[in-house]
Amino acid sequence: MNIFESTQRLLSDRPAFIAEIRDRKQLNQKIASLLLSSFVFFAIYGLIIGSFHSVQQAISSAIKLPALYLLTLMICMPTLYIFNGLFGSKRGLSQHFTYLLSAASIIAILLCGFAPVTFFFLTSVTEADYSFFLLLNVAILALTGLFGVLFLYQVMQPGTETSAEDTMDEKTLKARKLILRSWLVLYGFVGSQLGWTLRPFFGSPGEFVMFRSDGGNFITGVMMALERLGGG
Amino acid sequence: MDPLAENLQNVAAAHSLPPTQPGSGSEQDSHTFFQSLKIDWSELEQLCGLETNDLWVGSLWAGAYRLGVLRRSPLSLIVTELLVIALAGMVSLPLGLLLVRNSASTDPEAARAAIPFVMTVAIGMSALLLMRYRRMTQNRKRWRSLLGILDEVDSYHDSLKALELLDQLQEIHPPGPISSFRPGIEFEEVQAAPSMLEPATFEALALTRDSLVTGLLADRLLRQQQSQIGGRARYIDLLEHLDHNLATLTAFEASQQVTEEAQLLQDALKISLAVRRSITR
Structure with a gap:
């Protein structure tokens, strides 16, 4: 088993890959391959952003970044599965997990695509540019996350799964679309809060800490970074 | 029939x-x-x-490894096992986090908080891996x-x-x-x-x-x-x-x-x- 096989197919032969998920073909293999490969890609990016601070931070971020994405997915998956089931979805739990992992893999591979850019800035900025490096990475993470979410919205849209859904009434279809959109908002919200809980990923100047114990949330954190950048 | x-x-x-x-x-x-x-x-x-492939049958978490896989593709097996161990650690992370969060108010020094955190994650990880290996051994016999x-x-x-x-x-x-x-x-x-x-x-x-x-x-x-x-x-x-x-x-x-x-x-x-x-x- 090549652990990168599913990611390769996701990039080169997406329609066939999605069709296989829809037909429940080799789902366990896809889950294993997507989970392991996305873990590796996220860990590589985590290693790069953590290197801004120290070796300890690099190792810590290489574990925490995959945890951020994959745990968010595992935390939010039951909500989507149960709500979809309530509104007539025929997709199984494994199918849901494979679709979500495919989206996570898209994000992971895009982050790996940005890795050389991040690495370039890592080598050319100093500790004083912490806020700039932080905001640059927030922008990269937001952009890649947006692509992942758009992919998920495309492949999980109701009406694309089985022929039985073609006969679904308009009201149920609307409800299912609303569920998916609301879930994507929830996914973003849980992800940003888990990111805030697991921080630091970059490590602000000073001693290495595994976790920060001060309160707050993701939004207040970004606002503070913007203020610091504006104030020089 | x-x-x-x-x-x-x-x-x-x-x-x-x-x-x-x-x-x-x-x-x-x-x-x-x-x-x-x-x-x-x-x-x-x-x-x-x-499900079958050249490495395992069933699934990677609750299936069984193929016979002679260590002889045929040792590198693939070792890499997969290491990643599974890392994933088990990642899934156990919230347990450690919960402990650190609860002890943060009484123990502000992060370095001291790292020991129980690592231990909790290690225990969670070991429990998950033990369950997996037990299941895989049973399946291999079955x-x-x-x-x-x-x-x-x-x-x-x-x-x-x-x-x-x-x-x-x-x-x-x-x-x-x-x-x-x-x-x-x-x-x-x-x-x-x-x-x-x-x-x-x-x-x-x-x-x-x-x-x-x-x-x-x-x-x-x-x-x-x-x-x-x-x-x-x-x-x-x-x-x-x-x-x-x-x-x-x-x-x-x-x-x-x-x-x-x-x-x-x-x-x-x-x-x-x-x-x-x-x-x-």
Whole structure:
């Protein structure tokens, strides 16, 4: 088993890959391959952003970044599965997990695509540019996350799964679309809060800490970074 | 007939191969024929009711590793296991985080908080991995015959590759001494066979494929529905079918001269015998 096989197919032969998920073909293999490969890609990016601070931070971020994405997915998956089931979805739990992992893999591979850019800035900025490096990475993470979410919205849209859904009434279809959109908002919200809980990923100047114990949330954190950048 | 037996009969019908040979013509014909003889992963999944690949059967978390995987692809196994351990650590992370969060108010020094955090994560990770290994060991015992048949499927595919190579060589080289290669056997000089492989060889390959398909179906029946009357009758049918294939293969083998193809016929017979032994073990 090549652990990168599913990611390769996701990039080169997406329609066939999605069709296989829809037909429940080799789902366990896809889950294993997507989970392991996305873990590796996220860990590589985590290693790069953590290197801004120290070796300890690099190792810590290489574990925490995959945890951020994959745990968010595992935390939010039951909500989507149960709500979809309530509104007539025929997709199984494994199918849901494979679709979500495919989206996570898209994000992971895009982050790996940005890795050389991040690495370039890592080598050319100093500790004083912490806020700039932080905001640059927030922008990269937001952009890649947006692509992942758009992919998920495309492949999980109701009406694309089985022929039985073609006969679904308009009201149920609307409800299912609303569920998916609301879930994507929830996914973003849980992800940003888990990111805030697991921080630091970059490590602000000073001693290495595994976790920060001060309160707050993701939004207040970004606002503070913007203020610091504006104030020089 | 009970639903599983009926389902298996449909699967068997879908996977049986007409015992035809490649047309006397193009290389493309011959390649297509050899491709059609292969049993691919999705077909195996349909036949044995479990996902399979070169590393594991069932799933990576609650399945079983294939026999001899450490010998065949040690690097792949080690990398996969290390990643699974890392994933188990990642899943246990919230436990450690919960502990650090709760102790943060009383212990502001992060360095001191790291020890219980790491210990909690390690305990969570060990528990998850222990459960996984226990399940995998149980499955390995339960699926012993299936794992044996899957090994025979690999040997069959090796024989197919060797025959395809031999067929290609015979198309390229004019009659005369040529070099041939079989997996596990060093290069050797053999007399060139006629430009086409013997019809008996193709029939033997089709029979071997049929034996493997029958073996996989019988094993599935044995795992899922051995005790039921319909299942038992179907199982006996499949065994009889296997015995018939074995008898035909033995007859083919006895009629062959000592040639490269005769050796491959012998391999085909060995595979069918191993399948028979696996399901009656």
